[in-house]
Amino acid sequence: MKGVRRIRSLLSGWRSWPTYLELMLAGELQSLQIRTDVTRDELFLLYRLAKSVRDGDIVEIGSYLGASACFLAAGAAKARASVYCIDTWKNDAMTEGPRDTFAEFVRNTEHHRSRIMPVRAWSTDAARELSVDVGLLFVDGDHSTDAVAADLRAWLPKVRTGGWLALHDSGWAEGVQAGIAGIVEPLRVGDPIQLPNLYVTRIRSPR
Numbered sequence: 001m002k003g004v005r006r007i008r009s010l011l012s013g014w015r016s017w018p019t020y021l022e023l024m025l026a027g028e029l030q031s032l033q034i035r036t037d038v039t040r041d042e043l044f045l046l047y048r049l050a051k052s053v054r055d056g057d058i059v060e061i062g063s064y065l066g067a068s069a070c071f072l073a074a075g076a077a078k079a080r081a082s083v084y085c086i087d088t089w090k091n092d093a094m095t096e097g098p099r100d101t102f103a104e105f106v107r108n109t110e111h112h113r114s115r116i117m118p119v120r121a122w123s124t125d126a127a128r129e130l131s132v133d134v135g136l137l138f139v140d141g142d143h144s145t146d147a148v149a150a151d152l153r154a155w156l157p158k159v160r161t162g163g164w165l166a167l168h169d170s171g172w173a174e175g176v177q178a179g180i181a182g183i184v185e186p187l188r189v190g191d192p193i194q195l196p197n198l199y200v201t202r203i204r205s206p207r
């Protein structure tokens with residue numbers, strides 16, 4: 001059984017080899033060492049999405065130690081987009097409890113410092129303060145129902161029609177699932193791309 005699982009995982013891994021190679025040549029594979037719950041497949045998909053952004057910039061809600069930010073920034077470098085990373089960097093809504101994670105984020109994302117704009121604020125406050133045309137919005141902050149709804153209501157109007165929306169922890173977080181069903185699905189354009197814990201779709205902006 002173990003052997004079958006290993007062969008299956010090797011075969012499914014084939015598809016990500018071109019991405020693996022690209023990231024290796026870009027020197028980005030070191031970022032796989034950053035502590036995170038975002039899996040390698042998810043990080044690779046975020047990279048490919050960021051690379052495909054044609055207009056607008058990239059916004060990430062919930063950056064923590066910078067793992068997903070690095071892969072978004074690696075893709076953004078090809079798309080010539082900026083990445084706005086929004087976080088309190090106080091470990092809000094994290095099971096490991098409050099701590100200041102900003103210095104670690106800055107250290108881990110140092111090689112992308114010309115592309116990443118850290119915005120140290122509550123996500124909904126940042127939406128009021130930042131004027132940005134968004135080509136890809138990645139939501140990975142507080143996963144409670146109210147917080148996800150507030151993030152989506154604050155940020156979706158800034159996403160361009162046809163822009164990408166990605167939500168992490170869609171596989172288990174009920175708040176994320178409620179946001180997808182109640183807010184995202186009516187705005188969805190085309191079929192979503194789904195990994196077990198990452199939901200991605202193009203959307204029609206509600207603005």
Ligand SMILES: C[S@@+](CC[C@H](N)C(=O)[O-])C[C@H]1O[C@@H](n2cnc3c(N)ncnc32)[C@H](O)[C@@H]1O
Nearest residue numbers: 036062064067068087088091092122123141142
């Ligand atoms: C799950 S972690 C993000 C993981 C990250 N994407 C990665 O690559 O590892 C969630 C982050 O969201 C931040 N956060 C939670 N609620 C927030 C809010 N309302 N506004 C801003 N940041 C928030 C936390 O401080 C934490 O760093």
